[in-house]
Amino acid sequence: MLTQDGVLEIILRALHNLNDEMSDSEKFDVTPTTKLFGTDATLDSLALVSVIVDVEGDVSTALGRSISLTDDRAMSQKVSPFDDVQTLLAYIMVLVAEG
Amino acid sequence: MVDSNVKERRGVHVTLRPMQASDAAITFGWRQAERARLLNAGAATVEQQAAWIAGRPGSEYNYIIELKNGTPIGMLSLVGVDKTNRHAETGRFLIGEEEAAKGVPAAVEAMKLLYELAFDELKLVRVHGTVASGNKLMLKWQKYLGMQEEGCLRQHYFIDGVWQDAICLGLLEHEYRTISLPRMAVLMKVGARPAA
Numbered sequence: 209m210l211t212q213d214g215v216l217e218i219i220l221r222a223l224h225n226l227n228d229e230m231s232d233s234e235k236f237d238v239t240p241t242t243k244l245f246g247t248d249a250t251l252d253s254l255a256l257v258s259v260i261v262d263v264e265g266d267v268s269t270a271l272g273r274s275i276s277l278t279d280d281r282a283m284s285q286k287v288s289p290f291d292d293v294q295t296l297l298a299y300i301m302v303l304v305a306e307g
Numbered sequence: 308m309v310d311s312n313v314k315e316r317r318g319v320h321v322t323l324r325p326m327q328a329s330d331a332a333i334t335f336g337w338r339q340a341e342r343a344r345l346l347n348a349g350a351a352t353v354e355q356q357a358a359w360i361a362g363r364p365g366s367e368y369n370y371i372i373e374l375k376n377g378t379p380i381g382m383l384s385l386v387g388v389d390k391t392n393r394h395a396e397t398g399r400f401l402i403g404e405e406e407a408a409k410g411v412p413a414a415v416e417a418m419k420l421l422y423e424l425a426f427d428e429l430k431l432v433r434v435h436g437t438v439a440s441g442n443k444l445m446l447k448w449q450k451y452l453g454m455q456e457e458g459c460l461r462q463h464y465f466i467d468g469v470w471q472d473a474i475c476l477g478l479l480e481h482e483y484r485t486i487s488l489p490r491m492a493v494l495m496k497v498g499a500r501p502a503a
Contacts, residue, residue, distance in 0.1 A: 248410075251410075253448075255444065
């Protein structure tokens with residue numbers, strides 16, 4: 209069973225992976241409250257895609273079924289899943305709970 | 308020579324406007340930045356950059372990516388347009404003003420506008436390009452947006468004193484319509500949403 213802590217670890221790992229590809233001047237702080245793609249965004253769209261690809265892949269592997277973070281449902285959420293780490297975590301936990 | 312027939316292309320978040328010799332200083336600055344280290348080596352001076360821009364053949368579509376407020380943030384090209392075999396190469400893609408692009412689907416919309424030119428206007432059936440193997444973010448991004456890996460040119464680039472392979476990527480028209488467009492639409496929607 210994928211726990212909330214497990215999902216958070218996956219998200220933070222994706223952000224660390226992204227940081228590894230960044231130049232020193234582009235690196236950012238990775239925390240459970242890091243802003244992603246919205247107001248005061250940390251990421252541009254290239255970086256956001258990197259996070260989406262890594263998180264989708266790792267969560268799908270852990271669950272043993274495919275999940276999508278960029279379908280119509282994700283976009284119809286009242287709060288964008290990509291605002292920050294916590295909104296992404298909350299959305300993924302909804303997908304996880306659906307079993 | 309720069310082709311005056313290259314038209315401005317307007318999107319929701321960005322506009323692609325034809326690159327001009329007067330863009331030499333800003334584009335040269337972008338090419339010197341850390342983020343551009345994985346691109347081919349460019350001009351050594353602003354003057355060389357201006358000459359390079361002025362010397363682009365009319366068959367190339369070279370654009371500056373501008374935010375809607377007129378701020379130039381990057382560049383993007385469609386070159387090698389072959390109207391007989393109906394293919395072309397995308398390239399020279401660089402977001403030079405990283406801070407200005409944060410939270411804005413600028414790169415996505417710029418690529419969408421270029422693909423619209425390629426597939427909808429020029430009626431091409433395929434676009435292709437190469438990315439240095441070390442440019443992992445760009446590879447991930449292009450593949451997510453539909454590009455398929457088609458091959459590898461070994462030790463094709465010499466970047467920062469290290470040989471890198473060129474990863475060959477290609478996108479067919481049906482992949483553009485079934486993979487690229489839906490994913491681009493989602494990423495555009497993410498960028499258009501108000502934050503919590």
